[in-house]
Amino acid sequence: MPEELFKTVSSSRVSQVIVDQIRLLLKEERLKPGDRLPSERELCVHFGVSRVTVREALRILEASGLVEIRVGARGGAFVTTPDARQVGEGLATLLSLSPLTAAEVTEARLVVELGIVPLIVERATQEDLDDLRAMCDEHAEALERGEYTMELSADFHTRVAACTHNAAIKMLVESFHGPLLMSLRQAQTVEPQMGLLGSKEHRDFVEAVAARDLDAATATMNAHLQRTASRVKDEHAEGGPATG
Template identity: 50%
Template sequence: MESHEDDHQLLVTPAATADTFDRTTARRAPMMIVDQVRALMRAGLLVAGDRLPSERELGDRFGVSRVTVREALRTLETHGLVTIRVGIHGGAYITAPTGVRVIESIADVLALSVNEAADVVEARQAFELGILPVVCDRADQNDIQDLFAICDRSEAVHSTNGDLGSLSAEFHIRVARASHNAAIELLALSFYSPLLMMSKQAGGPPETGEFRSFVSAVAEKNVRGAATIMNRLLAHGGV
């Protein structure tokens, strides 16, 4: 016997039935369908586990062909927003995008769209300076120890003229994690890879001593001091 929970998985949420979807036009119809599904997810009218109506039903509601609906569903699946199942309980099911999928999407946009070094520096200043009040307020002893450990490794690599790029990226991401805010950490992970690549083109190596001074300022909850040091690092093009 199937559980009531299993039955619920086969239904669209009550709020997302009947007049939920608006009819669309032929031009850009697949993307308009994708946009409507995204909007419903953001509004909480479609949640992970809900099954969308059949291709025929969606076609009738949107006023488009099943081929158009199929293209929209493939796009939603590519973006990690639906899972297509086959079999007796088959159909398109809403699924929450994973952190990895979100990271890859944002990183792709940045890598393919941002080319100017000045834009990279400006974006990093807005983000990294903006999170410092939260980081300084919430960073705990474990955060400080981890950041100092990265400083130790960076200084060891610097003494042998090694590549500090990956350690620098690790440092900045660990700073974001010290905010204890999952959204901030996700954003740092999303854009740091392409920004790191373009920053290498823009400027010289980071100053390892500045990293240690920055951590000390965070440990002292000195937002102004931490911001001054981070600004100095970014202004010189250091990663």
């Protein structure tokens, strides 16, 4: 008897079938961001399954970042507008568990952030430059108040990436900064002179971009990132931060 007659009755899990169906609706844009799915109880009768099963499907969709669930009247599952933060989070969890070393991630970051400098020099608008300069000013003030954190630095780099006017690249850089902030908390409180130097390098970079000076911009960014990279490498080579 030819076995091809029997199609392997896959998907032994009903909840997964529901997930697939809703995914399909999303892909075909019959469900658009902001739309609200029927309530759990309605979905039950619609799919002819119990509420538990529907809820499991919703959990999966939620964990995939495809829907957001709100409670209360007029609550329910709402299709989310996909953004980089979710990708970054998912990437962060896996990064934090994968055998990747901080040095590797840092090097990858270096490749990306250096590689986009030409695009930035070419495409940065006046508004971009204004934003970046304003950021530098703010950071300088924060630095004086002793409130300069890695997070501010990360914001700067993200804003720089946005100057490429390429959402994929922006997403990529954001994804890198999320995990790095999470895993490299040891560098959270930036030593004053370090922050001062980094802040100055940020400003130099902005001005190089403003002058459309690719070589200067690349050199500045390179020095800036290399310094960060070497610090990361040092701290990890010495068996971890003193903070244990």
